[in-house]
Amino acid sequence: MNTQNILHAVRYALIALTLTSGVACAVAPPVDTKEKTTEEKTNKETPEYVAEMKAKVFSKEAVSVQNGEKRFNQTCVYCHGHQGSGGKARKLQGRDFDSDYLFKTITKGKKRGSLVMPPWKRTFTPEQRWELVTYIMSLSEEK
Ligand code: HEC
Numbered sequence: 001m002n003t004q005n006i007l008h009a010v011r012y013a014l015i016a017l018t019l020t021s022g023v024a025c026a027v028a029p030p031v032d033t034k035e036k037t038t039e040e041k042t043n044k045e046t047p048e049y050v051a052e053m054k055a056k057v058f059s060k061e062a063v064s065v066q067n068g069e070k071r072f073n074q075t076c077v078y079c080h081g082h083q084g085s086g087g088k089a090r091k092l093q094g095r096d097f098d099s100d101y102l103f104k105t106i107t108k109g110k111k112r113g114s115l116v117m118p119p120w121k122r123t124f125t126p127e128q129r130w131e132l133v134t135y136i137m138s139l140s141e142e143k
Pocket residue numbers: 072075076077078079080088089090091102105106110111112115116117118120132136
């Protein structure tokens with residue numbers, strides 16, 4: 001190999017390197033985005049999405065409480081009583097709940113002795129669960 005050939009070889013090697021790293025960089029971000037999109041389609045429970053829905057629901061609180069109340073009366077009243085006055089489960093009225101605790105509990109369900117509340121994650125969207133949260137918090141003033 002003469003010097004000219006060696007220079008050619010080095011140049012091709014450099015070009016090849018630039019191309020491969022260039023391709024790697026160009027491909028990496030779309031792959032990342034795609035994974036996230038798929039995850040959000042199949043599971044809308046990413047912390048970002050849950051936080052976004054919380055902000056949305058709390059920003060129109062009066063409407064959210066109404067929606068929450070409607071849903072509560074369809075699904076929860078059987079165990080928790082009229083306006084959360086209690087029954088098959090502890091009363092929810094007049095209590096000082098943390099919003100994130102309520103969301104988590106509604107999402108995952110809860111057990112006390114032989115009494116069991118199922119998780120509501122598959123039944124209600126995060127937005128609907130936050131509406132239930134605003135309704136339950138609105139009961140804190142009730143006797
Ligand atoms: C099959 C009966 C049943 C239904 C239906 C039900 N719950 Fe419950 N819930 C329970 C039981 C049992 C507990 C745990 C024991 C307790 O707190 O009394 C509980 C606990 C809770 C708690 C936590 C209370 C605390 O003191 O920590 C919240 C909040 C709650 N339920 C909200 C809801 C909402 C919202 C719905 C409707 C989507 C609902 N529940 C439907 C039975 C039920």
